[in-house]
Amino acid sequence: MFVRLADEAYALGAAETADTYLNIDAMASAAVRAHADAVHPGHGFLAENADFAQAVIDAGMVWVGPKPETIRVLGSKVAARRIAAEVVEFAREHGLPIAIKAVYGGGGRGLKVVHEPDEVAAAFESAMHEAEVAFGNGDCFVERFLARLWHVEVQVLGDQFGTVLAVGTRDCSLQRRNQKLIEEAPAPFLAAETVRELERAAVAICSRAHYESAGTVGFLVDDGTMSFMEVNTHIQVEHPVTEAVTGVDLVAAQLAIAEGAPVEAVPGLESGVTPEPRGGMRWNSASTPKTPHSASCRSPASSKACRCPPAPASASIRASRPATPSQAVTIR
Secondary structure, three states, X not given: OHHHHOOOOOOOOXXXXXXXOOOHHHHHHHHHHOOOOEEOOOOOOOOOOHHHHHHHHHOOXXXXXXXXXXXXXXXXXXXXXXXXXXXHHHHHHHOOOEEEEEEEXXXXXXXXXXXXXXXXXXXXXXXXXXXXXXXOOOOEEEEEOOOOOEEEEEEEEXXXXXXXXXXXXXXXXXXXXXXXXXXXXXXXXXXXXXXXXXXXXXXXXXXXXXXXXXXXXXEEEOOOOEEEEEEEOOOOOOHHHXXXXXOOOHHHHHHHHHOOOOHHHOXXXXXXXXXXXXXXXXXXXXXXXXXXXXXXXXXXOEOHHHOOOEOOOOOOOOEEOOOOOOOOOEEO
């Protein structure tokens, strides 16, 4: 579909992702053939690949994202977390369950949760293989697996002048098979001070790395603890829910920053502070403050008969357009 909708399409020549969408030379060459002025990395494949960013720059084009050196520091979860522990020893020392994650992974791929000691080695090998196939890099790291927590993201924007601003929070806790199902902005049920601490931490992390463009800082949050998880050095699929409640066009902001604009020049961020939620929908509940919210939902295709493996099929969707911005869109 995306090929048919494109104004121009360039064949990459092969069928395997390792030879096409993960092939830096092929992707950069296609952009050059298209006479592109700039390359936006999108959500996946090479979006967090510092070598691809450098190849785009070396080819004379603008990279609409953080600098290659920033991606190397933050895009690599190993560098970001500075975790260097052999897997079996880590499990023995810190206990189970543990999570084995692909360094360049995302969307649940390359992630294995281990509950039994004799499963560690096989799970690590499986995660490495899955990461190699999906992302072209089999590097993995290990950490303790924490359940029953909030998965909270902080959206940030940084410019070449050293300014990093938190644009807002999102909650992505409701997941299925490590895939996000519902994303909501701003993150609900958090104390105001917790939100401020998360935003301050996200800004501090990205400022230290001289971050430019849009990025997402992920945290695990419970009643008394905030644990840094990772920095996604690209714009997230769920970014529109933040746009809906802040009025900030994040993709337009990326393009403006890539052209040299400061964060304060982005419409909606002129004050240089995190914008208050506006628009979106308001929960009608006596126990919940009427803060504007926006939510997105993914509907995964699966088959109940086969224990829910992917089973793509057609879907019929009917949506009613809201009469006012404060009303939700209903999808049946």
